Amino acid sequence: MEEDVSLPMEGIFKLYRQGRDPCRVRIDENGLTLSIGGHNEERKEEVKASDLVGCVCMKAPPEEVQAYSAFFTVFAYPLYDKKRKRRALCFQVTQEDNFEGNFEIAMKWRTAIHQARRKHGVSEPHLDYNQKLLVLINPNSGSGKALQKYKRYVAAVFGEAEVQHKVIVTERANHAKEIVTKLDLTSCSGLVIISGDGLLYEVYNGLLKRPDWEQAIQFPVGIIPGGSGNGLARSIAHWLSEPYMASPVLVSTLNIVHGHFSPMDLVLLETAAGKRLLSFLSVGFGIISDIDIESERLRIIGESRFAVWAVARVANLRRYHARIYFKRATSVSTTSGQRRRKPVLERSQTLEEDLKGSQASSTIHSSRSVRSVDLQDSELSDSFLDPSLSLVKDEPLQPDHSCDNLGENISSEDKRNNLEAKLSDEEEVDNCERSCFTIPPLDQKVPEDWEIMEDHFIMMYGTYQSYIASDVFISPDSTPDDGCIYLIIIKGNTPKSTIARLLLGIDGSHLNLPGVEYIPVEALRIEPLCPKGNMTVDGEVVPWASLQCEVLAKKGCILTR
């Protein structure tokens, strides 16, 4: 382990290939400050500690005249124009007349950069940086690009941040579940999932199978979007006010690199067969579940599969006879336009926010006139120097009169097959016993303070995250740790035109449509009263039968900035 240096630290270097002006550099716990040029023409740049990612030390390239120089390159991802962009600042150290002396100085700066980065938000619990992360990649997620995303983007940022990790590429459905069921949780600092939400569902249900499940489900988990359903990754970014859509993989990878833990609600479910399931995203039936399951055949087109299938489903609207019971949450309100504070996390101001106020960080300005300097917003592969020169070793339903429109095929074969594979573990021991629930068993009456609703529903969808897919902003009031399941209910008498408007854009405004109910609850029971339908948990099919659940508030742990 490297020894700490005392901050602040200052030095004078040259910015490699950026003119002859000396550059005064200061690092403290707030970040890095550069002052370039003389007193009359001084330009300043600041990079916040929260945007720093790492630093590598290098020897001089063969063409360098001052061959005794050493270099250190600082990597950061500040916000420019509503996008996180890579900044690589390469400093040339020539203080000493020999390479060893200069290299020692460069290494000290590397330590200081790491220290500033890690001390940012140090009061928050964070990853043990001395242990490896276990990265699970589903090569068949979405359009099949998860592995490519890892190789092309994630590995590069992990390299810059010196994130030690081990990769396992899943070979089949349930592989990830098997891995985490047996994993020695002391052998790694956290789990990172590069996939859609389906693989994370497997991981959580693998953790639930363990004898130590109560601790295991609290194991730190990070998610990088690679699938066709990436609701959690988008929800986390929304919560942190990060510009997700501009670069989903980068924004999510930076959460892992910064490695702060945030509590996340999980939901414990009980099926009619007495099986326990763990969920982090949603539970429901009706039109959204149908679209999710039936659009599976279009997974090759990625996330747009939901929008394409929605059109087909509205034309052929189904209604499901069911009874739902719920315990209304008393501690929250759903007043539109009066949303609760979003980021619960302490986070430093972004460059963009700064620019709105004072002219500040990462913009170089002269003492006379403020001007932007050409920023090296290069692609991940760019670097001022060849990283291979680094001297720091990388450790590295039959039709039924009570259910309309159910005569047609209502589920995709893919998902059904997957369901069969996943239910084949029915005989597995449930270490999570019935006593873990505070709600009564399914065959007993619900408590007096629960409410009951019976209808031919178009949908009933309970969600605990704001987004259930990257472009489906279903529950604006949800935050990952609010202790609530938000029910979105559409009863059978709602006109088709309303459903069409709803599905054209689930962007939060859908909650204002007549006929759409939005109810925060702590616990829920669903009792289907028609023979066939799609019931989903986190977008995965579960048997069409009674089911109930309750919130395990803040029992999960996600990696965030």
Ligand SMILES: Nc1ncnc2c1ncn2[C@@H]1O[C@H](COP(=O)(O)OP(=O)(O)OP(=O)(O)O)[C@@H](O)[C@H]1O
């Ligand atoms: N190597 C593999 N081959 C086939 N299926 C796999 C493999 N690894 C994992 N799976 C299964 O693929 C399913 C879907 O994965 P994932 O969520 O990553 O992708 P997705 O495109 O978002 O899919 P969905 O939206 O259907 O959940 C997972 O539930 C998992 O069981």
